[in-house]
Amino acid sequence: FERRMIEFARDTTSRTRDGVRIDLMANIERGEEASKALELGADGVGLFRSEYLFMNANKLPSEEEQFTAYKRAIEGMEGLPVTIRTLDLGGDKFVESSELPLYRESNPFLGYRAIRFCLDHEALFLSQLRAILRASAFGKARIMYPMISGALELNRANEMLETAKSHLREGGIAFDEGIQAGAMIEIPSAAVAADTLISGSSFFSVGTNDLIQYLLAVDRLNDRVAHLYEPTHPAVVRTLNSIVSAAKAGNIGVSICGEVAGDPVMVPLLVGLGVESLSMSATLIPNVKFVIQNMDLAEAQDIAKMALETTDGSIILERLLDFYTSRMDQLY
Amino acid sequence: FERRMIEFARDTTSRTRDGVRIDLMANIERGEEASKALELGADGVGLFRSEYLFMNANKLPSEEEQFTAYKRAIEGMEGLPVTIRTLDLGGDKFVESSELPLYRESNPFLGYRAIRFCLDHEALFLSQLRAILRASAFGKARIMYPMISGALELNRANEMLETAKSHLREGGIAFDEGIQAGAMIEIPSAAVAADTLISGSSFFSVGTNDLIQYLLAVDRLNDRVAHLYEPTHPAVVRTLNSIVSAAKAGNIGVSICGEVAGDPVMVPLLVGLGVESLSMSATLIPNVKFVIQNMDLAEAQDIAKMALETTDGSIILERLLDFYTSRMDQLY
Ligand SMILES: [Mg+2]
Ligand SMILES: [Mg+2]
Numbered sequence: 152f153e154r155r156m157i158e159f160a161r162d163t164t165s166r167t168r169d170g171v172r173i174d175l176m177a178n179i180e181r182g183e184e185a186s187k188a189l190e191l192g193a194d195g196v197g198l199f200r201s202e203y204l205f206m207n208a209n210k211l212p213s214e215e216e217q218f219t220a221y222k223r224a225i226e227g228m229e230g231l232p233v234t235i236r237t238l239d240l241g242g243d244k245f246v247e248s249s250e251l252p253l254y255r256e257s258n259p260f261l262g263y264r265a266i267r268f269c270l271d272h273e274a275l276f277l278s279q280l281r282a283i284l285r286a287s288a289f290g291k292a293r294i295m296y297p298m299i300s301g302a303l304e305l306n307r308a309n310e311m312l313e314t315a316k317s318h319l320r321e322g323g324i325a326f327d328e329g330i331q332a333g334a335m336i337e338i339p340s341a342a343v344a345a346d347t348l349i350s351g352s353s354f355f356s357v358g359t360n361d362l363i364q365y366l367l368a369v370d371r372l373n374d375r376v377a378h379l380y381e382p383t384h385p386a387v388v389r390t391l392n393s394i395v396s397a398a399k400a401g402n403i404g405v406s407i408c409g410e411v412a413g414d415p416v417m418v419p420l421l422v423g424l425g426v427e428s429l430s431m432s433a434t435l436i437p438n439v440k441f442v443i444q445n446m447d448l449a450e451a452q453d454i455a456k457m458a459l460e461t462t463d464g465s466i467i468l469e470r471l472l473d474f475y476t477s478r479m480d481q482l483y
Numbered sequence: 484f485e486r487r488m489i490e491f492a493r494d495t496t497s498r499t500r501d502g503v504r505i506d507l508m509a510n511i512e513r514g515e516e517a518s519k520a521l522e523l524g525a526d527g528v529g530l531f532r533s534e535y536l537f538m539n540a541n542k543l544p545s546e547e548e549q550f551t552a553y554k555r556a557i558e559g560m561e562g563l564p565v566t567i568r569t570l571d572l573g574g575d576k577f578v579e580s581s582e583l584p585l586y587r588e589s590n591p592f593l594g595y596r597a598i599r600f601c602l603d604h605e606a607l608f609l610s611q612l613r614a615i616l617r618a619s620a621f622g623k624a625r626i627m628y629p630m631i632s633g634a635l636e637l638n639r640a641n642e643m644l645e646t647a648k649s650h651l652r653e654g655g656i657a658f659d660e661g662i663q664a665g666a667m668i669e670i671p672s673a674a675v676a677a678d679t680l681i682s683g684s685s686f687f688s689v690g691t692n693d694l695i696q697y698l699l700a701v702d703r704l705n706d707r708v709a710h711l712y713e714p715t716h717p718a719v720v721r722t723l724n725s726i727v728s729a730a731k732a733g734n735i736g737v738s739i740c741g742e743v744a745g746d747p748v749m750v751p752l753l754v755g756l757g758v759e760s761l762s763m764s765a766t767l768i769p770n771v772k773f774v775i776q777n778m779d780l781a782e783a784q785d786i787a788k789m790a791l792e793t794t795d796g797s798i799i800l801e802r803l804l805d806f807y808t809s810r811m812d813q814l815y
Contacts, residue, residue: 257704260589261590261708262708263707298700300711301718339697339698339700343721344721347717347795361700364593365698368671375586385633386676389675462678463679
């Protein structure tokens with residue numbers, strides 16, 4: 152069965168029954184995972200977690216080492232897009248290195264992490280941006296900035312990217328001049344003010360794990376409150392809807408990377424809200440593709456409408472489960 | 484000068500030049516502060532931080548001790564409303580008591596605090612609710628629940644309140660049958676889904692300090708990221724606006740307790756957004772009253788309109804400062 156699912160995922164396209172294409176992308180942590188993702192039918196890499204190059208090393212990776220890893224992913228995807236998230240350290244991801252100070256924080260999830268850290272460590276950030284740019288010459292790379300809270304940070308990150316490009320131009324080093332960069336939408340303020348991030352973003356990538364945590368003020372790693380982490384909370388559904396609306400109004404694409412993107416129960420809702428790209432563990436792609444191929448866009452839109460009109464998250468979840476179960480019942 | 488400000492604050496009403504009344508309420512931590520707040524011109528207590536009764540004691544206060552403290556505040560306000568926030572422990576407020584376990588959390592601000600804790604500790608919560616209810620017989624008390632993330636929690640809190648009332652009825656103990664209870668809006672999900680909290684709330688009280696922290700994913704006590712804590716971020720302005728709109732649509736009052744409520748630069752924006760009640764340190768009341776008496780509602784509404792249309796928080800702040808400065812220049 153598993154083998155047949157893999158063949159199916161590799162050989163068919165991710166389209167709804169009525170022909171709407173939904174890109175299914177892979178989340179990876181190392182360059183060499185790209186080719187496996189391709190085998191599992193990925194339409195690209197939606198999230199390359201670059202911090203793992205830093206966390207699993209005794210010393211910080213050089214620009215050259217990063218370049219090699221990114222190039223490997225990009226070549227492994229054979230021309231499909233590879234979206235590299237710039238360093239997302241902090242929160243619960245730390246590097247034990249004498250080269251980087253380790254800050255003790257009372258609330259690291261509300262602290263000095265991701266883009267906040269990178270904008271303060273210019274040399275480190277520039278070397279990562281140069282490594283990505285250099286790798287972009289070997290296929291299709293995209294850059295995304297984690298933990299953007301507003302336009303000011305996004306603009307500063309884009310300025311750094313321009314600086315990195317000028318370094319390469321000065322050195323006569325090739326890169327993709329058309330490379331796209333976008334903001335991750337994972338902080339509530341970025342969602343509420345998403346329209347202010349359009350001019351600096353070629354796409355939005357919604358990081359639902361963090362977004363839900365901040366919307367609900369819940370650290371889901373904390374057992375005492377994890378029950379409050381509710382992806383179908385009406386505030387989450389509405390917020391996803393307004394992010395998609397802002398992206399459509401601004402004519403940019405919007406993808407989701409977060410656990411909900413790989414959850415076949417949640418996928419109809421996300422598609423119905425207008426999301427066109429989902430990024431997940433590569434091994435989840437076959438299942439999600441199967442769900443997409445067995446539903447219509449109109450059905451998904453009805454589900455989204457129901458979810459936007461329902462004020463009780465547990466009822467939303469129940470109806471999503473009902474849809475998924477009844478669809479599976481029809482198929483088997 | 485200070486003495487004249489105090490006389491002015493005590494003897495005049497908080498009305499804009501065009502006659503719109505804005506209630507100026509005091510934040511207090513102990514019952515005996517009420518009479519001083521009254522002297523400084525407070526229209527009531529907008530926030531009685533009940534957890535200080537717990538934090539400053541060697542042992543947890545009994546229901547009787549709580550009753551005495553609440554009654555003292557209520558009598559001290561001479562019939563004006565006293566809004567008691569139920570226990571808001573956790574976050575950065577802990578009790579060192581052998582009676583309550585102290586949980587170690589990686590992110591206490593996203594953890595087991597406030598209503599989350601109280602709903603799990605029924606005996607403790609019920610005894611607080613009974614103490615407030617008993618005190619309500621001596622004046623005008625109101626109850627507010629901190630850290631409500633959605634309707635489920637609010638409904639459970641209100642059920643506990645009904646249980647506490649039934650205990651008193653069984654014992655033949657007097658309380659105000661018309662006592663109001665409301666949700667604090669300080670978690671983004673509560674703001675986004677504020678309409679779902681109307682049926683369980685007699686009023687909303689917006690806790691801007693926490694709300695801004697969660698919207699921006701910033702622990703403002705953390706020096707490395709405190710610069711990102713921006714009360715005029717467009718996402719904050721929009722969120723305040725949508726909370727006020729939900730309250731008006733639901734025909735309930737909305738007040739703000741948080742540092743912005745006592746900041747004369749921010750007050751015109753808050754009034755322009757439609758907030759009718761501000762709660763602050765009692766010593767800030769005279770200044771805020773002075774600002775309110777020297778502006779028109781229409782001016783404030785223009786400021787709110789500007790803020791809602793501006794996508795750069797630093798420009799919003801600049802214009803708020805301009806208004807405040809030019810108004811002060813005219814007056815002196
Ligand atoms: Mg994240
Ligand atoms: Mg609070």
